[in-house]
Amino acid sequence: MVLQKYVVLDIEGTVCAISFVKDVLFPYFLKALPDILSLHFSSSPPPDLQLYIDAFPPTVRTSYDSLYMYIRDLTIADKKIPELKALQGYVWRKGYEVGELKAPLFPDVYKVLDIWTGANCFTKSKRSVFIYSSGSVDAQILLFAHTEQGDLTKGIQGYFDTVRAGLKTDPASYVRITNQIGDDVDPREILFLSDNVNEIVAAKEAGWEAYLVERPGNAPLSEEDRKAHKVIQNFESLI
Numbered sequence: 001m002v003l004q005k006y007v008v009l010d011i012e013g014t015v016c017a018i019s020f021v022k023d024v025l026f027p028y029f030l031k032a033l034p035d036i037l038s039l040h041f042s043s044s045p046p047p048d049l050q051l052y053i054d055a056f057p058p059t060v061r062t063s064y065d066s067l068y069m070y071i072r073d074l075t076i077a078d079k080k081i082p083e084l085k086a087l088q089g090y091v092w093r094k095g096y097e098v099g100e101l102k103a104p105l106f107p108d109v110y111k112v113l114d115i116w117t118g119a120n121c122f123t124k125s126k127r128s129v130f131i132y133s134s135g136s137v138d139a140q141i142l143l144f145a146h147t148e149q150g151d152l153t154k155g156i157q158g159y160f161d162t163v164r165a166g167l168k169t170d171p172a173s174y175v176r177i178t179n180q181i182g183d184d185v186d187p188r189e190i191l192f193l194s195d196n197v198n199e200i201v202a203a204k205e206a207g208w209e210a211y212l213v214e215r216p217g218n219a220p221l222s223e224e225d226r227k228a229h230k231v232i233q234n235f236e237s238l239i
């Protein structure tokens with residue numbers, strides 16, 4: 001039996017409700033988008049914004065309307081593509097910094113993160129915690145820095161997104177993360193928690209231990225999923 005010294009957490013549907021992303025973060029982004037694009041097409045666009053916009057295909061960057069519709073449609077379809085995720089993080093930064101956005105993590109997440117990584121944690125309970133999400137690394141750090149219970153980033157050892165690691169449904173991404181966590185890390189020492197069964201399957205193929213997380217508001221799990229994978233409803237069952 002191998003002890004899982006490392007825990008890798010998905011975000012949406014695992015540490016916070018899907019509704020925070022779909023009903024709060026995405027609408028915030030869509031509301032800000034017209035102003036952001038007007039700024040980009042103005043006579044003095046901010047240079048940092050230019051970099052984010054330049055990542056979109058040249059054919060859609062030709063006018064405000066085509067770029068607006070392209071980005072809006074990608075957001076509504078919840079496309080997990082890096083240029084969209086990077087721009088979303090850019091827009092959410094202001095929302096978090098002015099206090100308009102705060103991430104409501106599930107109560108057990110705060111409690112268990114403290115047990116795993118807090119200053120008072122016993123050696124036996126200690127875990128190194130990492131995040132792996134389709135949201136950009138910048139957006140992940142913002143979220144954990146602005147939770148309803150304050151800044152949790154001190155307890156998190158590292159962040160992975162699809163740019164750093166690859167697609168979450170590809171076993172090779174989990175192999176890349178294993179190597180980035182440390183040269184001598186045995187994949188069996190890593191526990192992955194996610195609400196997405198395809199991600200759990202990919203992580204297991206890379207040799208990780210992986211549990212499905214069932215939270216209120218998530219898509220229902222099939223009987224087959226429940227038979228094939230360990231399912232948890234609360235991180236407290238891990239301590």
Ligand SMILES: CSCCC(=O)C(=O)COP(=O)(O)O
Pocket residue numbers: 010011012013021025080088132133134135136139140143168
């Ligand atoms: C941390 S960014 C907000 C969530 C997000 O944009 C997203 O795509 C969530 O993806 P996940 O892989 O965490 O389900």
